[in-house]
Amino acid sequence: MMEETRTGPARLPSVDAVLRGAGAVAVARFGRVPATEAIRAAIAALRPAVLAGAAAPNADAVAARAIAALEAAETPSLRPVLNLTGVVLHTNLGRALLAEEAVAAATAAMRSPAALEFDLGTGGRGERDDHIAGLLRELTGAEAAIAVNNNAAAVTLVLAALAAGRETVLSRGELIEIGGAFRMPAIMASAGTTLREVGTTNRTHARDYREAIGPQTAALMKVHTSNYVIQGFTAEVAPRDLAAIAREAGLPLIDDLGSGTLVDLARWGLKRERTVQDALADGADIVTFSGDKLLGGPQAGFILGRKDLVARCAKHPLKRAMRLDKIRLAALEATLRLYRDPDRLADRLPTLRQLTRPRAAIRAMAETLVAPLAAFSGGTVTVEDCESQIGSGALPMETLPSAALVVRGVPPEALAARLRALRLPVIGRIRDDALRLDLRCLEAPGTLLDALA
Secondary structure, three states, X not given: OXXXXXOOOOOOOOHHHHHHOOHXXXXXXXXXXXXXXXXXXXXXXXXXXXXXXXXXXXXXXXXXXXXXXXXXHHOOOOOOOEEOOOEOOOHXXXXXXXXXXXXXXXXXXXXXXXXXXXXXXXXXXXXXXXXXXXXXXXXXXXXXXXXXXXXXXXXXHHHHHHHOOOEEXXXXXXXXXXXXXXXXXXXXXXXXXXXXXXXXXXXXXXXXXHHHOOOOEEEEEEEOOOOOOOOOOOEOOXXXXXXXHHHHHOOOEEEEOOOOOOOOHHHHOOOOOOOHHHHHHOOOOEEEEEOOOOOOOOOXXXXXXXXXXXXXXXXXXXXXXXXXXXXXXXXXXXXXXXXXXXXXXXXXXXXXXXXXXXXXXXXXXXXXXXXXXXXXXXXXXXXXXXXXXXXXXXXXXXXXXXXXXXXXXXXXXXXXXXXXXXXXXXXXXXXXXXEEEEXXXXXXXXXXXXXXX
């Protein structure tokens, strides 16, 4: 590139001059082409001010500006954050954290070829669902099981395979909408089945299902109202009774549990959530649920139940479009293996460990962080009791006693922006003109201290 035209005392260095000096660092770190382009862009950005009479920066300053731009461009957009929102399974922050065993399994699968669809015993072709199907049968008692990329996909696949071109009967009180305006009627329409609503928003009776069944009925369906509760003058048909109605009509019952859990949460002091095993015992022919919520694994959706019905789902063309890759299957298999040892599950599964932390322990940790956060924020910091949420549609009316660091005396929006700009972004919430950092998901104080430092 030619030297800048010298029309006055202010002179910008040329691209070549910068590359011969401190720009060599940019070349070594990022490569010659990206470094050259960044230096050229830096000079172009500086030129208007210099032409207007500002002092021209030297080559080192231009190189520093180019390196800063290259570093910013190299920063991943999908970054780890510190979740201090008070929502354990936060959809916008990736939901469940994986157990170390799952992380190790996923890493191993990424580093080398894996027997994804290869039977090591026979040397022939295998099925990728076999890596988790046996564990799911063992843990739930289901006849068969497959996995897809999330629970919405599981529901869509089930309806497409079992009810396309015909009607699916569902209570009006269970026509849920989940995040992103994603609605059950839309899922049904995309699967090619016609929704047959029965009952009213607050009351649905057994006769409503029986009267709706006709020649076009393909299945009865029950959907867990995962993110709301209808209270007051209400009535619903118990799952066991709905299964009996389906059997009388010779129809399958599809039970969508939403979040889904394989263990009784009451064992750890949480409110009991209906388990996958409960749904099967109540007579459901197909059960669907998520992998990245209460299960504590990677994003996935499970379809399990009657062998013949699961086989129809597995053979449907949509299954290939929804299948899991080797990385998630490896993480899922490792996660499911942890459930074989329920006595140690709360220690080894991060989701369950965070859900079961006592308030006293959280508050004690919070007290040690008051001074460092006050020094960082310039505000007044107190420790206050609060209520955490499970999140992601699990037990929507239940809260968990927790403790939060509350910062007052400084603009909360500005402080929240500072925390988000840290190398490890810290995400809290603003309420009552104060920034609140719920520490339920902070398992070691050093993590926050390092972020603030």
